[in-house]
Amino acid sequence: MRRTISFFLNGSEVNVTLKDHMRLIDCLRETLNLTGTKEGCGEGECGACTVLVDGQAVNSCLYPAPEAEGKNVLTIEGLQGSENRLSFIQKAFVELGAIQCGFCTPGMILATKALLDSNPDPSDQDIRAALQGNLCRCTGYVQIVEAVKQAAENMRGPE
Amino acid sequence: MSRFSYHKPKTIDDALQLKNEKRGAVYIAGGTDVIVQIKNQELRPSALISLRNIPGLAHIEVNGGARIGALATISDIIQHPTLAQAFPLLMEAARRIGSVQIRNVATIGGNLCNCSPCADMALPLLVLEAKVRLRTSETTREVPVEDFFKGPGESCLLSDEIMTDILLDAPDVNTIAVFMKKGRVKMDLAVASVAVLLDMEGDLCRKAHIAAGSVAPVPRRLREVEEKLEGTILSEQTISEAQKIAKSSVVPITDIRSTEDYRREIVGVFVKRSLERALEWSHK
Numbered sequence: 060m061r062r063t064i065s066f067f068l069n070g071s072e073v074n075v076t077l078k079d080h081m082r083l084i085d086c087l088r089e090t091l092n093l094t095g096t097k098e099g100c101g102e103g104e105c106g107a108c109t110v111l112v113d114g115q116a117v118n119s120c121l122y123p124a125p126e127a128e129g130k131n132v133l134t135i136e137g138l139q140g141s142e143n144r145l146s147f148i149q150k151a152f153v154e155l156g157a158i159q160c161g162f163c164t165p166g167m168i169l170a171t172k173a174l175l176d177s178n179p180d181p182s183d184q185d186i187r188a189a190l191q192g193n194l195c196r197c198t199g200y201v202q203i204v205e206a207v208k209q210a211a212e213n214m215r216g217p218e
Numbered sequence: 219m220s221r222f223s224y225h226k227p228k229t230i231d232d233a234l235q236l237k238n239e240k241r242g243a244v245y246i247a248g249g250t251d252v253i254v255q256i257k258n259q260e261l262r263p264s265a266l267i268s269l270r271n272i273p274g275l276a277h278i279e280v281n282g283g284a285r286i287g288a289l290a291t292i293s294d295i296i297q298h299p300t301l302a303q304a305f306p307l308l309m310e311a312a313r314r315i316g317s318v319q320i321r322n323v324a325t326i327g328g329n330l331c332n333c334s335p336c337a338d339m340a341l342p343l344l345v346l347e348a349k350v351r352l353r354t355s356e357t358t359r360e361v362p363v364e365d366f367f368k369g370p371g372e373s374c375l376l377s378d379e380i381m382t383d384i385l386l387d388a389p390d391v392n393t394i395a396v397f398m399k400k401g402r403v404k405m406d407l408a409v410a411s412v413a414v415l416l417d418m419e420g421d422l423c424r425k426a427h428i429a430a431g432s433v434a435p436v437p438r439r440l441r442e443v444e445e446k447l448e449g450t451i452l453s454e455q456t457i458s459e460a461q462k463i464a465k466s467s468v469v470p471i472t473d474i475r476s477t478e479d480y481r482r483e484i485v486g487v488f489v490k491r492s493l494e495r496a497l498e499w500s501h502k
């Protein structure tokens with residue numbers, strides 16, 4: 060079955076026609092050509108596909124696309140600072156070497172955004188707990204935790 | 219992904235009707251079990267009937283006891299302002315489930331209805347002697363969680379029946395609660411887990427409720443251990459006896475996550491550590 064749904068994607072309303080069995084990640088990557096969201100495991104284990112739905116981090120590989128109707132979806136493409144610059148989280152990840160191959164990065168950054176939106180001053184432990192569902196095969200996580208702390212500082216202080 | 223139609227009923231009655239009309243239809247809540255099962259071709263539904271858009275099914279109400287809507291997510295449970303205070307065990311178990319991303323969509327009802335031997339929310343509900351409310355178009359019934367599980371992947375749910383609520387009586391004031399879980403890595407399904415609820419008077423154990431997961435076809439109470447403990451003074455010796463009984467009374471399996479022997483060992487150790495911790499607390 061096909062259906063047309065509308066939802067808010069990165070701040071703007073979109074109308075998409077999709078097949079009933081599509082997952083949100085299929086709708087984003089294949090229907091809307093937003094390939095910033097990555098698919099790793101496809102079963103909720105790796106977090107590469109993380110997006111925010113109504114501000115909450117979810118795995119888009121487990122999220123039925125028809126459920127996005129009327130929701131607010133944020134993907135990595137929607138995360139920009141002013142004047143098309145990198146957002147403060149992205150900047151911190153670049154500056155602290157928290158990105159190597161980059162495959163986990165969009166998911167890491169969105170999971171970080173969800174964390175900082177609810178907890179602007181997270182401890183190391185809070186950061187590790189919030190990113191437990193995001194695997195990285197390259198960095199060893201130390202730089203990522205540092206980057207999240209830096210991002211939190213940037214967010215609290217003047218950008 | 220196999221093909222299926224997707225339905226978003228707005229009332230329980232519409233959901234029940236769809237389930238009866240569509241052969242091969244399956245209910246979906248958070249989908250964290252269903253979607254994975256479809257991907258792995260363990261499940262090939264012709265239709266998914268979503269319970270997510272039915273108003274009120276995710277509601278949590280605390281008034282001495284509690285009524286938790288089956289569609290409440292694990293995050294809803296963790297973030298509820300008063301639930302954790304009344305039922306700290308629920309909170310302990312909820313916090314150990316999956317990752318943030320999983321907890322934000324996974325529901326307590328889905329955790330129970332999926333009927334995995336390692337369903338983490340089952341353990342606090344078993345020791346708290348919770349009931350689940352089940353509805354068809356004609357009937358509503360309340361079933362103790364203990365009688366809900368029939369086997370791996372099998373419950374007492376009728377084919378169209380929907381779980382609407384989880385019901386908890388007001389907790390006893392003097393109980394001590396401990397939850398322990400071992401996964402291979404932190405966000406993993408349990409290799410084994412244990413929940414313990416004790417009513418202590420000094421070192422005397424007046425009442426003991428102990429449940430274990432991943433060590434039998436369904437999450438279940440360890441009655442033999444409970445009987446051994448009730449009415450006895452907790453000491454190094456009684457705790458070590460309880461550990462032995464726990465080890466010998468469970469029937470775990472070997473699978474990709476762990477071995478039978480290791481699970482047996484872990485359950486014994488968890489029972490021992492929980493009792494030791496309870497004893498420590500009762501002295502405070």
Ligand SMILES: Cc1cc2nc3c(=O)[nH]c(=O)nc-3n(C[C@H](O)[C@H](O)[C@H](O)COP(=O)(O)OP(=O)(O)OC[C@H]3O[C@@H](n4cnc5c(N)ncnc54)[C@H](O)[C@@H]3O)c2cc1C
Nearest residue numbers: 103245247248249250251252315316325328329331338381
């Ligand atoms: C990466 C990952 C990590 C996980 N970690 C854990 C963990 O640590 N501990 C743990 O216990 N589980 C874990 N799980 C399993 C899963 O997330 C939980 O069992 C979850 O609570 C299931 O809820 P759901 O709403 O997603 O269920 P769904 O997948 O939507 O449904 C599960 C089953 O229940 C049925 N169902 C759901 N709701 C109802 C209802 N109200 N009435 C009737 N039938 C219903 C569905 O038809 C289906 O058969 C994990 C899963 C993943 C993918």
Ligand code: FES
Nearest residue numbers: 099100101106120
């Ligand atoms: S692709 Fe979704 S969690 Fe791995």
Ligand code: FES
Nearest residue numbers: 159163195196197
């Ligand atoms: S940077 Fe390569 S997986 Fe994280």
